[in-house]
Amino acid sequence: MRSSGVLKILAFLITCVLIIICYQILLTTSIFNHIDSKIPQPDPVPLGKGVGNVKVFLENEPQALGTATAQKNEPIHEINVVITFTNAKDNTNLQQKFQTTVLSMFKWTTLPVNIYIIGDRDSQVLADAILKQAVSKYNKQYKLVKLDTDDLAKKLHEVIKEMQQHFSYKPGAYYSHSLFFLSIAIHRVMPETLHRVIMMDADLKFNNDVKELFELFDNFSDTNVMGIARENQPVYRHVLSVYRSANPGTRVGDPPPNGITGFNSGVLLLNLDKMRKSELYNSLINPQVVKDLTKKYSFQGHLGDQDFFTLLSLEHENLFYVLPCTWNRQLCVWWRDKGYESVFDLYFKCEGHINIYHGNGNTDIPKLDWEK
Incomplete structure (x- = not known):
């Protein structure tokens, strides 16, 4: 018990x-x-709309990356620049051109620059080395942003795959790669923290401060979503020759200042906020719309994104702010002796101080006074 x-x-x-x-x-x-x-939790980084966002890898962890304001006449604290630099590993000529582009930009810039490199991994490694060498010469501030371009190319392909056939010479041609169409849908794949960017080719030479180019955003009208210079050769006079023959007196393909000349995309001012918000612009990124326009104008391009912008401008000029030719002075004269001698200079003429030289068509850029 x-x-x-x-x-x-x-x-x-x-x-x-x-x-x-x-x-x-x-x-x-x-x-x-x-x-x-x-405990306050960090807000997720905005990832953009549409097909999604690209993975971003930052060098030196920039503190205010991509915050360049989209408001007019506000102080500019940094410049966002996107450069296409791809398939460069075995292309020393392209490497030298890229070096000239960034060296001359660093020589003149008075503001820090955030540089987004569009290219394969090998090209990004090369770009990193070239940038470090260039900045050491001029002691300027920059931040390199490496993009996961495999991811980017896949997302772009979904947007433009059915439109590419109208703007590429043939499958596998230089401008057939989806990265050469990035500017068309950049607002859908880049972070919403990016508001305004300068996108440019890797075959330029600056002769002025990139800040002055960025300030041209303030000249945009309410309907302008991007700034782009006219093509300096009668390229689209030729591409649109069938339409011109059937429509005498048309402005389509005519030279400046009154013609709808067509564009060159070597230097672009892209207002990503306005591109995101424009119902008109986004409605035109549509395979059926593009098909109808190419049929109407008997248009078969071969130069990637600039063909698309040229095609849109035939009916929607108000989407584009025309950059002065001095900010994209194209030097190629290939079309001069291709049956257009009598009108060539009407397209090629560009008066005033040249701010950016563009060695398109593998054209040599002259040595400037500050280089001698």
Whole structure:
């Protein structure tokens, strides 16, 4: 009897201990849940709309990357620049052109530059080395942003795959790669923290401060979503020759200042906010719309994104702010002796101080006074 009573007491004490332990566990869990609910959690990084966002890898963890304001006439603290530099590993000529582009930009810039490199991984490694060498010469501030371009190319392909056939010479041609169409849908794949960017080719030479180019965003009208210079050769006079023959007196393909000349995309001012918001512009990134326009104008391009912008301009000039030719002075004269001698200079003429030379068509850029 006595041992039975002891066992009952022990059972009671064990039960009490277990109850106390369970209570403490529940109390602790409640406290930590309460604490967690009070700790501010970081907001997710905006990832853009449409087909999604590109993975971004930052060098030196820039603090205010991509915050360049989209408001007119506000102070500019940094410049966002996107450069296409791809398939460069075995192309020393392209490497030298890229070096000239960034060296001359660093020579003149008075503001920090965030540089987004569009290219394969090998090209990005080369770009990193060239940039470090260039900045050491001029001691300017920059931040390199490496993009996951495999991911980017896949996302772009979904947007433009059915339109590419109208703007590429043939599958596998130089301008057939989806990266050469990035500017068309850049607002759908880049972070919404990016508001305005300068996108440019890797065969340029700056002769002025890139800040002055960026300031041209303030000249945009309410309907302009991008700034782009006219093509300096009668390229689209030729491409649109069938339409021109059937429509005498048309402005389509005519030279500046009154013609719808067509564009060159070597230097672009892209207002990503306005591109995102423009119902008109986004409605035109549509395979059926493009098909209808190419049929109407008997248009078969071969120069990638600039063909698309030229095609849109035939009916929607108001989407584009025309950059002065001095900010994209194209030097190629291939079309001069291809049956257009009598009108060539009407397209090629560009008066005023040249701010950016563009060695398109693998054309040599002259040595400038500051290089001698």
